Amino acid sequence: MNFPILSSITFLPLIGAFFVFLTRSEINQTNKGAIYVSLFTSFVNFFLALFLWYSFDNKTSDFQFIEELTWISGFIKFKFGIDGISILFILLTAFIVPISVISCINSVKTRLKEFLIAILILETFMIGVFCSLDLVIFYLFFEAGLIPMFLIIGIWGGSRRVYSAFKFFLFTLLGSVLMLIAIISIYWITGTTDVVEIYKIKIPSEFQYLLWLAFFSSFAVKLPMWPVHTWLPDAHVEAPTAGSVILAAILLKMAGYGFLRFSVGMFPIASEYFIPFIFTLSVIAIIYTSLVALMQDDMKKLIAYSSVAHMGFVTLGIFAFNKQGIEGSIIQMFSHGLISAALFLCVGVLYDRTHSRLINYFGGVVHILPKYSFIFMIFVLAALGLPGTSGFVGEFLVLVGTFKVNFLAAILASLGVILSAIYMLWLYKRAVFGKLEKNELKGMKDLNKSEFGILFCLGALILFFGFYPDPLIDTISVSVDNLITNYNLDISQSVALK
């Protein structure tokens, strides 16, 4: 196929952003033109992504839809291509962006046009991350995402937005610069930055450990893993709803994707060496952040900490290195993308009406917002991994995979499931059930059409993939098999050498 579909999906939002930029902005008028253009772009992109999924061949683990261009002559090629793992993330991105565009129409009051431009540019960078098969191009997109996100938090955020935006920016930048050195070193070791080539060449094992750590520093901050997760609650609390949605649903997944594609793919020997390290951090993340989440007063903070715990499952699954573990962690990322987006939207619904996110401020919401309470319950149950929701599939597979390799880690991680049930249900109880005592809450209106529409879509997908995860597993299965085979091959070779 000659049509450059990956570049189209990647750069279409950028073109859309340019047209949004051209629309006239009136100060007191709702900016219809900008809204229509950005909705149109993001939906076209979503359909393009669906078409991509449809024409994707899930029988082969090779990279498909490859596009290559000379970019810096004799040095770096602009190379795009996807396999079963990346296509899911592209789908997720293309699905989440229109949702956040719709959600921000109601909730963003100032500078809507600029907000839409930032989101569309961010979409380009995010999809670029998942498409790129060259380390430098990957780094370019990975880092570039900082700019729009920094502005989204800083301009449209809450009261402590400046602190959060700076923390977000500097934490992630510090993590990634080490990755840049690693990428440059890889170029001088192997003579290329093309990922597919590097898979074939295989980096000598003595270099792998340091390089792995450099990549780890970047992904661990972005994911985020336990000791460096502190930027995430701040960023989430202060970011506007649409920003939180994108942050939780997609930006965090870039790191999980990075672990799969780069850390595991390029440095198998180091990955094996660091398994205990990752397991320790993941288990600490799951238990510690669940406990922290339990004690939060702020709903967004609670969900943010629960994200850290859920991401702990992801790393656990990836570094279990068996089919269940890796498939589980990919599905966990996908479903967490949907669930956390939905939860943040739900908090956003309350926040738009009352300008409060404190759990104790609410109570008895069910009496006035029945529709809302019902939908919110679905997401709460999905977040704690109730069977029948997509959250269950991911967590279950991860735990199965972990049980095979490390009994203790699996037991401790299962504790996290119980803890997540406690904090999510307690949140729901305090916010939604009980008596409606506060007068200022009584005037709240139930979900309007657009809110209901987006939450319904998310809920339906979560339930659908909970009962029938086959479409997802079919897509990733061959690629994951290939990843594991390559990994085992490398490990056995290195053992044989010793």
Add this chain to the structure above:
Amino acid sequence: MIAIQYLIPELILSTSIFSLLIIGVFIKNSFNIIYRLSTFVIFLLILIIISDNNDSVKIFNKSFILDEFASFSKILILVSSFFVLLMSKKYILDIKNNKFEYPIIILLSILGMFFMVSANDLILFYLGLELQSLSLYILASIDRDNLKSSEAGIKYFVLSALSSGLLLYGCSLLYGFTGSTNFEVIANNTGDLKIGTIFAMIFILVGLAFKVAAVPFHMWTPDVYEGSPTSVTSFFSTVPKIAGIAVFIRFMYSPFYEIIDQWQFILVFISIASMILGAVAAIGQNNIKRLIAYSSIGHIGYAIAGIASGTENGFKSTLTYILIYAAMNIGIFAFVFLMKRKGKYVEEISELSGVSKNHPLTSLSLMIILFSLAGIPPLAGFFAKFYIFMAVVESGMYTLAIVGLVTTVVSAFYYIRIIKIMYFDDPKKPFESFKEYGIYSSLALSCIFLVSFFLYPSIFNGIISNINIF
């Protein structure tokens, strides 16, 4: 003499300087016309140098070298001076500093830089350097009724004269120990290492480090930048830096290349110190010109890191760096020229509070420039740093690379602090609006350059990879 034909740009420059002086003396209120004519001369020279298809030649007893490296630096010097002149005219008229000598002195300093970057001989190099420096002293104190400007001029003169003295002493030592002033002969004679050669190298290094304002010889920079009129600061922070770095490269790669073991670690130290100081000291600054001064110290640190790698990729990455640095600098000063309230130019960073509300487009441009200065992809500033670190890692200097990247993060803090002030804080009164197309076009061109660089970086790579200095 046949060699004259190679000197056409320099000849045109010097004749036009003298004819402009004569015009200036005979016509009253000749600032405008002389300003236009000087800009035109610069433009003409750009065309002439670009159209020259130069194969490397050495003339005047091999003391003057014309190669791609020299032409590249000259074009860069001319283009940046062109933009500096283009955007600073309104400012000069506003502060009533419209002396007709101003553009002529700039031309004179450019002439000095031409000889600097083309020098293949210690004497010619020193003459060029002094012509440049003397013009710069006058420029720094051009606003002579202003206390700060005179102070800046004197400060710059005293310190710079000292460094010139050291440099001259180094040159004489070098002549004494190698028996020649010609770079090639020196290069051949430094092989059998004498202690005097090392002394000479260090003295020359100190002088050069002073001219480009690298730590620990940077002390003059913030005061001079702040004290001089902004039009002069914009020139100072761009053009002499290009020439200085070009000469730096020439010295390290031509006469001193044989003793690379001796200078490499000195440069690594200078580079690390400049990067750290540039990153840390700028954090507390409230005056935008002082901030730019410290940030330029940091940037020079990165540029020197490329030279320190001692490889071909190293100096090429430095050239790319200085090219992109010049573009960013022009952009940021174009914005500084717009900061005018109630008839007065303001320089405090806090004055930028909330400008994005009143001036969306110009603030967007400044934001792009600041992100680029911070080295965030996909803007050009990232590529500048990327090439530098490619070269640095190639020669195995991981410490330098790691320090460099960590200081990138630290310096990102003060760049995004400005963005924070512009975008997150409450708006003040708008700046005065004026139709000055020179400023706006410089700002726009700089932004377009920075944003579109990632589309096809090969263009500049192609030009720079042809440059050979050995």
